[in-house]
Amino acid sequence: MYKFFEDRSRQFWLLHTLGWLGFAIVNYLGSLVQETRDAYLIVIGLDAYIGWLITIPLRYAFQRVWFWPPWKMVITVLLLAFVIAAIWTAVRNFNYWEIYRHGSRPGDWVKYIRDTPVAFYVILSWCGLYFGIKYYQTLQLEKQKSLTATNKAHEAQLKMLRYQLNPHFLFNTLNAISTLVLINESDTANKMLSRLSDFLRYSLYKDPINKVALEQELYAARLYLEIEKVRFTERLTIVFDIEPGTEQARVPSLILQPLIENAIKYAVASQINGGQITITAKKFGHDLLLEVADNGPGMTITNGLPKTSNTSATAESGVGLVNTKERLAALYDNDFALVLTHNQPTGLKVNIRIPLQLEKTEREHA
Template sequence: MNWKEFIENRNRLFWLVHTAGWCGFALVHYLGSLLHDLRDIFLVIILLNTYAGWLLTVPLRYIYRRIWNFTPLKIAIVVILASYCTGVLWQVVKNINYWEIYKHGYRPDFWLYYTKNSLLSFFIILSWSGLYFGTKYYQMLQKEKQNVLRANTVAHQAQLKMLRYQLNPHFLFNTLNAISTLILVQENKTANAMVTKLSEFLRYSLDKDPMKRVTLSSELHALKLYLDIEKVRFEERLQVNFDIAQDCNHALVPSMILQPLAENAIKHAIAVQEQGGEIKVSVHRFGNDLLIELADNGPGAEIKNGNLFRENGVGLVNTRERLQALYQQDYSLVVANNTPTGVKISIRIPYEVGGRI
């Protein structure tokens, strides 16, 4: 039996709790009868009284449903009145059972005696009402909590997609501009190769869910596609060096996490220097952490408190926000000056392979 599904079914849950509660009532009264050394026939009275209480409280459920949206004062008045009337009726049934069965047909002198001890029954029914409303409010709060979590998840996914996809137009504009230039100078073969790599890169970018992680080898393949495209633009001015540890190829990383960092390096380190420069990507494992480093030998930048001060820079900001969304506090992103020149970005995330640390 699927207990989670059973409990989430409100109708089934009501009948389960309702019946279990009255069974508990019967058990408590039976144990109490043993202390008072009552005759065995009293067990029949307990069962009849329990069944009467079980039956009489069922209509309260439908009454309380109808008043659910009333003001708190009206709800309290209805609950007290309904509980009192039900308690009195239940006490009459209990007295009849006790006098007819245990007292062998005893009849009181005055009919109001049939309501004797109604106050105790009223408190029991009032407690039942309190448990009903408490359970309903708890279910309502749980449902609202689930709705909030679901809404946060949807917003979370939308935020990650926005953070990732807003980077693509910059790269796409530059690439299409380069292809257009190649066509104008009749470098059709090179332009065709560039279009092929661009389509493969964009297919990878669009197919990968930003909420999921991919293997490092897959991410590096996409990065190499991007850098191969940029090499057509910069030719020998762009040099790339990879230093990847063998045990890191199957590690899981956020999709498209390296491309914006490489794009920043090209924009601010390679493109601004007449002789170009080098981008070095290194990935190693340190204990339970995966260390990713991307460095360039450009002119460097102003760095304060781990932040780069550049105009219109979104790559590093988006990368930090994506890591925050995916790993909460279990990550680090450090920006530092490279030696002898340039900028070095170091990322630390948990080392995971196929969901296992």
């Protein structure tokens, strides 16, 4: 039904017909006030039909003048409306004298067009409705084009943000695999390479526009952390605290990745004894709370971003957080939160709050 009415040509014929049908009904109701014969109903029907027929050429004429200068278009519309009104008036009066008056014609031919001002008002109303509807349709079409362009730009931005993989991670991983091969740890190198392949496949083939189940996101996080576990061995401790029932919550793909990368770099790699990373997911009312916490040396938080003595480190960690915040803003508008706090006794916590959208609920509404 929507596609049927979406066609602008169908819209015109439907509204055009309904408009003249309404004109006939109004005239019929007005005739009930006076004592009229049944023949007058025929006259009303003919008047509406002639009006329906004679205004059709106006549509094609107005399509040609639509892009003219305003003053020229207004003058043309008024002239055409007056000519159509005069012709319609003459035909209406002819029907009236021939059918209702049984051929009792007036002696003065001017009486055939004396009601032109009234008819001009009706035709001018038709023109006003036509231009009003056409302007509205054009405005809606422009809005649709603008929304389409915005959505395309929005999708491109999300993809750009999502595909900003850390090149240091790839370099370090490949370097670790190379080292394992040199020391004849081929089994470990093979496992590490397999995990890297699975992780890259996940990151490249998951559409950043669509959300994924949290369990898939945690699967990718485990792949990444298992790769890093080979590098750091006992220096890296990983803890998952996932509340039952949150596994099917919908989250942006790889939304935890930059947060885990920052924790690895500044809480584990920077310490001789390594560190612990805790990933938490739990429900809070109608929201889903995600947390990535570490027990590293921590950072000074300024304007929601970590601040260290190393300017480049601050910039790199800040880019990951800004990237994450921009993705969340693009997907959830203002219905999200990303907060950095100090972990106790040491370290940093990054908390994300997003609407709780369960995969089962989305399927039910599909």
